[in-house]
Amino acid sequence: MNTVKEASGAVLDAEPYFATLQEPAFALEFRRKALAHYAELPLARFEKSDLSKRNTHAFSVLPTTDGHSSAWRSIADTHMNTQDQHPLIVIADGRVVHVSGVDQLAPQGVIFCSLREAVTKHASLVQKHLGTVVPSDENSLIALQSALWRDGIFLYIPKNVQLTQPVQLLSVTTQGGSGTFIRNLIVADAGSQGSFLDSYVAPSTLGDELQVGVTEVVVGDGAKMKIGTVQDFPRKATNVLVRRARVLRSAEMNWVVGEVGDGYTVAEYGSLLEGEGSVSTSHTIALGAGRAHMDLTARMVHIGRFSESDTSARGVMQGKANAVYRGLTQILRGASGANGQQSEKLLMLNPGCRADAIPMLLIDENDVKCGHAASVGQINEDQLFYLMSRGISEASAKRLIVWGFVDPILAKLPVDIVRKAVEDVLERKMA
Amino acid sequence: MANIPELKISGLHAEVAGKEILRGVDLTVRGGEVHAIMGPNGTGKSTLASSLMGHPKYTVTAGKATIDGEDLLAMSVDERARMGLFLAMQYPSEVSGVSNANFMRMALNSKLGVGHEVPVLKFHRELQGKMKSLSIDTSFAERYLNEGFSGGEKKRNEILQMAVLKPRMAILDEIDSGLDIDALRIVADGVNSLRGPEFGLLIITHYQRLLQYIIPDRVHVMMQGRIVRSGGRELALELEARGYDWLKDELGIVDETVSANA
Numbered sequence: 245m246n247t248v249k250e251a252s253g254a255v256l257d258a259e260p261y262f263a264t265l266q267e268p269a270f271a272l273e274f275r276r277k278a279l280a281h282y283a284e285l286p287l288a289r290f291e292k293s294d295l296s297k298r299n300t301h302a303f304s305v306l307p308t309t310d311g312h313s314s315a316w317r318s319i320a321d322t323h324m325n326t327q328d329q330h331p332l333i334v335i336a337d338g339r340v341v342h343v344s345g346v347d348q349l350a351p352q353g354v355i356f357c358s359l360r361e362a363v364t365k366h367a368s369l370v371q372k373h374l375g376t377v378v379p380s381d382e383n384s385l386i387a388l389q390s391a392l393w394r395d396g397i398f399l400y401i402p403k404n405v406q407l408t409q410p411v412q413l414l415s416v417t418t419q420g421g422s423g424t425f426i427r428n429l430i431v432a433d434a435g436s437q438g439s440f441l442d443s444y445v446a447p448s449t450l451g452d453e454l455q456v457g458v459t460e461v462v463v464g465d466g467a468k469m470k471i472g473t474v475q476d477f478p479r480k481a482t483n484v485l486v487r488r489a490r491v492l493r494s495a496e497m498n499w500v501v502g503e504v505g506d507g508y509t510v511a512e513y514g515s516l517l518e519g520e521g522s523v524s525t526s527h528t529i530a531l532g533a534g535r536a537h538m539d540l541t542a543r544m545v546h547i548g549r550f551s552e553s554d555t556s557a558r559g560v561m562q563g564k565a566n567a568v569y570r571g572l573t574q575i576l577r578g579a580s581g582a583n584g585q586q587s588e589k590l591l592m593l594n595p596g597c598r599a600d601a602i603p604m605l606l607i608d609e610n611d612v613k614c615g616h617a618a619s620v621g622q623i624n625e626d627q628l629f630y631l632m633s634r635g636i637s638e639a640s641a642k643r644l645i646v647w648g649f650v651d652p653i654l655a656k657l658p659v660d661i662v663r664k665a666v667e668d669v670l671e672r673k674m675a
Numbered sequence: 676m677a678n679i680p681e682l683k684i685s686g687l688h689a690e691v692a693g694k695e696i697l698r699g700v701d702l703t704v705r706g707g708e709v710h711a712i713m714g715p716n717g718t719g720k721s722t723l724a725s726s727l728m729g730h731p732k733y734t735v736t737a738g739k740a741t742i743d744g745e746d747l748l749a750m751s752v753d754e755r756a757r758m759g760l761f762l763a764m765q766y767p768s769e770v771s772g773v774s775n776a777n778f779m780r781m782a783l784n785s786k787l788g789v790g791h792e793v794p795v796l797k798f799h800r801e802l803q804g805k806m807k808s809l810s811i812d813t814s815f816a817e818r819y820l821n822e823g824f825s826g827g828e829k830k831r832n833e834i835l836q837m838a839v840l841k842p843r844m845a846i847l848d849e850i851d852s853g854l855d856i857d858a859l860r861i862v863a864d865g866v867n868s869l870r871g872p873e874f875g876l877l878i879i880t881h882y883q884r885l886l887q888y889i890i891p892d893r894v895h896v897m898m899q900g901r902i903v904r905s906g907g908r909e910l911a912l913e914l915e916a917r918g919y920d921w922l923k924d925e926l927g928i929v930d931e932t933v934s935a936n937a
Contacts, residue, residue: 624768625731625732626768627768627769627770629728629729629730629731629752629768630764630767630768630770631768631770631778631782632751632752632753632756633728633729633752633753633755633756633761633762633764634756634761634778634779634782634785634836634840635753635756635757635782635785635786635840636753636756636781636782636785637753637785638751638752638753640781640785641753644770644773644778644781645770645773647772647773648770648771648772648773648819648820649771649772650772651772652771652772
């Protein structure tokens with residue numbers, strides 16, 4: 245039963261892999277159950293993304309990369325600043341290769357370590373929350389990821405503790421075919437505050453690669469969490485990403501998402517607003533070039549009374565990029581007094597690209613407020629003329645306009661070097 | 676090449692969305708001269724300004740326009756600007772996320788060329804001085820380009836850009852609309868400070884009021900997409916006193932707008 249289809253099409257037993265992990269029973273049980281779901285579930289289906297045309301077998305059960313490779317360093321360079329003192333964990337091809345600045349967290353009782361380490365050292369905390377926000381049987385690829393997850397981070401902020409600087413995860417995939425399965429678990433206890441930033445990068449030469457990423461967040465009563473997440477995998481990658489938070493009473497969850505890769509991406513991020521008076525925002529930048537496919541959903545589910553959400557997205561598409569941006573605001577029965585707002589603006593730089601903004605409001609309660617604004621357009625001709633009329637070349641003028649378009653969201657990314665890295669991506673794509 | 680700029684327009688025809696607006700404009704403006712184009716609404720004045728600058732909505736269908744003997748119409752919009760042409764617009768665009776100061780520095784550097792960029796500190800010092808002389812709050816330097824500016828602030832910002840870029844040939848398209856008398860005087864002072872043999876100016880306006888502050892050498896009246904009467908400053912005064920009807924009667928024009936005879 246515990247078998248999984250590999251890239252070769254052969255059927256393999258995952259037990260030998262599990263045996264290498266030396267994890268406690270609950271963690272192995274979690275993997276085995278997920279693997280069973282994977283065997284039963286049909287390939288994950290998405291309305292606007294047909295994964296049957298992608299190589300969803302571009303992974304191996306056993307990670308194949310050798311542990312001595314230092315190939316990750318040159319790729320990671322532009323995303324990490326060793327001068328920075330903030331806590332940083334770097335994972336390359338699923339293994340932790342760099343840890344810095346985490347000791348300073350200990351006096352406050354904050355835990356920031358790899359998730360693999362946490363399942364042993366902080367078993368009860370992990371066991372309590374793992375899989376509670378993103379169920380393993382949500383779809384076949386989430387099931388696969390839940391079974392084979394390589395590593396990721398665990399962040400725990402105790403009650404009423406405020407993190408003064410962001411903590412960062414940088415995940416580097418150096419070569420394709422092994423599968424990038426990074427899983428994060430973040431628990432912000434009642435009244436705490438913190439910010440986390442994760443980036444997923446790979447070289448442009450990356451071969452076929454399946455990336456399935458899961459981030460689960462629990463924001464306790466009155467806690468406040470900010471997460472900036474950046475994904476930049478190249479064109480041969482197939483990326484399925486779920487970033488989801490449970491937001492409890494009077495808690496706040498703020499997402500900043502940068503989808504800047506040229507691969508085939510289906511990503512969902514957002515919050516389950518379970519608590520009364522809970523709040524969540526999400527701000528997205530999508531930069532698509534080449535043949536990038538971006539199927540992005542910002543999902544806010546209002547469950548608690550007087551819960552509020554605000555999502556905004558700015559997308560810039562060029563080349564033959566194809567973007568679907570869905571703002572999904574669900575207000576469940578009982579969430580009276582809820583307020584969900586969304587806006588989507590997509591900019592298309594040339595005729596070859598395609599962009600759809602789909603605002604969706606699913607409302608099952610009377611006493612609510614909801615609003616949306618969506619626009620898809622090209623660069624404003626008058627703006628371009630205005631800038632050029634002062635002597636600025638067409639290319640520079642376009643760059644200025646695009647820059648101005650995404651800058652308000654870019655400015656929200658919590659770590660300078662990552663913001664800089666996204667700016668570099670934008671510069672590169674506009675060149 | 677002489678340092679005296681020359682903008683020469685001959686037999687210019689232009690259309691927008693398939694409709695002919697300009698029907699043979701002839702005009703020459705040289706450095707040191709101030710020309711004013713007056714005329715009622717809808718006679719093609721702004722179309723002339725936008726066509727000369729190269730707005731993509733306007734298509735020149737016949738005629739010529741040169742700056743310093745070079746074919747203006749063959750140039751892209753930014754090339755025209757770098758040749759020294761400047762258009763202070765009636766409705767300047769707002770560009771979010773782009774600071775006013777950075778925009779102007781970029782524009783100035785585009786003009787100066789690679790290797791000749793203005794040092795950042797020097798630029799900001801000069802910019803602050805120019806903002807003060809135009810009574811623009813220096814906080815406007817860091818605000819997004821024209822975003823949330825009032826009508827009058829936008830107009831002053833246009834003149835600020837002109838003062839920074841020091842064009843050889845400037846067109847002011849209804850720069851006076853929406854300005855109160857104090858702002859009008861400040862804008863006029865700013866424009867007058869640029870006057871000199873290496874600066875030619877074409878002012879488009881409805882009203883004679885602006886011309887009390889910026890004294891024109893030549894005044895032209897536009898109707899039905901062409902210049903129908905030219906004269907000295909006294910023509911503006913006469914139009915102010917008598918309106919346009921006497922001129923229409925004299926010329927046998929019933930409808931002065933370009934919709935006539937379309």
